[in-house]
Amino acid sequence: MGFNPGISIGDQIKNQDLMRIFGCSNSSGMRRAKKTGTLVLIADETKGLYSDKWSDNGVLHYTGMGKTGDQVLTGNQNITLYNSNTNGVEVHLFEVMKRTIYTYRGIVKLVETPYQTTQADENGNMRKVWIFPVKPIDDSVAAERLEKEISTLSNVELIKRSRMSKPDKTPKKTEATVYYRDPYLKEMVKRIAEGKCQSCGAVAPFNDKNNEPYLEEHHVKRLADGGADTIENVVAICPNCHRRVHVLNSDTDNIILESVAKQNVERFNWLLAYEKKLSE
Incomplete structure (x- = not known):
């Protein structure tokens, strides 16, 4: 691992801590931090704009950046993620399932070729988006920590997070069909x-x-x-x-x-x- 953020998989931090640790900006789902040689991905279930999906084999089909119109690869961090297996940039993933709480999922790698599909933009217009299939390099630990975290939730919080995690989790066909499991x-x-x-x-x-x-x-x-x-x-x-x-x-x-x-x-x-x- 090139950059050690000093936090463990499953740890929950605030946005200001994330900025301080990685040296990145305070917003956007993709945050490039040249000082630490990293790209921070934020999979935020609470905003509902992007449709990020976890497949059965632990791959996150992450939607690229761009809120309106067709997403493009050039001139933004989509190209950084697209080339992340060869450009030396280390990609770190956080999930937001409760507003303002960022849960660390560790370093991720592209495991399939990025592809395009259609989603609605923030104005409700259908457009082309880029999907990046990434997987935590230590996915077994991430899954174990998530399961432990879930086991401590109250029943009320459990059903609340379940409802939050489900919008538009319809099957998606790539080389194989991806089924979301809550x-x-x-x-x-x-x-x-x-x-x-x-x-x-x-x-x-x-x-x-x-x-x-x-x-x-x-x-x-x-x-x-x-x-x-x-x-x-x-x-x-x-x-x-x-x-x-x-x-x-x-x-x-x-x-x-x-x-x-x-x-x-x-x-x-x-x-x-x-x-x-x-x-x-």
């Missing part, structure tokens, strides 16, 4: 399950690194088949049942899990109501 939804169904498999009823086989019962998220109707990434279509099941339902794909399993998923809505609403009552 990490907050996974935590919701795990809490509903209370450490027990929603298929066989057995206690989770072990605890994860955060000392939480290990259960896996399962979409009853697959995303590839048009299933929704919503609580009505997701259950938390043990690894053995997860493998079994995918291998056998039996109608009986699907009918049972479909019923469980529908009940999860009522169960989570009960958890929300209970939490709100305690806070009164």
Whole structure:
């Protein structure tokens, strides 16, 4: 690593700290800092202008800079990111899921060729934008820190962030279809399950690194088949049942899990109501 910012993946800082650490400007989603040889990317879910998507394999399809009209590569930081694997500029990623809070996701690299697609600009007009597929070089650590962070959220904050993370997360085709999966939804169904498999009823086989019962998220109707990434279509099941339902794909399993998923809505609403009552 060329530049050490002195912060760890998952750390949350303010904008003024980000500016001080990297020596960059105070605004824009792409901030070039020549003094530190870095390009800071800000993936801000709270503004809703750009549609940045995480794929199943941990790749962020990051929208380039330019708020109105077709985005171009020349004369801005899009070209810096485009050439970042060869120009010596180190790219650091932050996510904003709550206004003014910047969560550090580490150094990222371009892992696919940038491509163009269409999105609305800030005036609502459709235009061409550049998409940069980047992936944290330490993505396993980033995922672990995010999961740990999510596990500490209240139920009210959990559903709030889930709603914030979902605008326009529709499947996107590049060489393969990219399906967005809501990490907050996974935590919701795990809490509903209370450490027990929603298929066989057995206690989770072990605890994860955060000392939480290990259960896996399962979409009853697959995303590839048009299933929704919503609580009505997701259950938390043990690894053995997860493998079994995918291998056998039996109608009986699907009918049972479909019923469980529908009940999860009522169960989570009960958890929300209970939490709100305690806070009164």
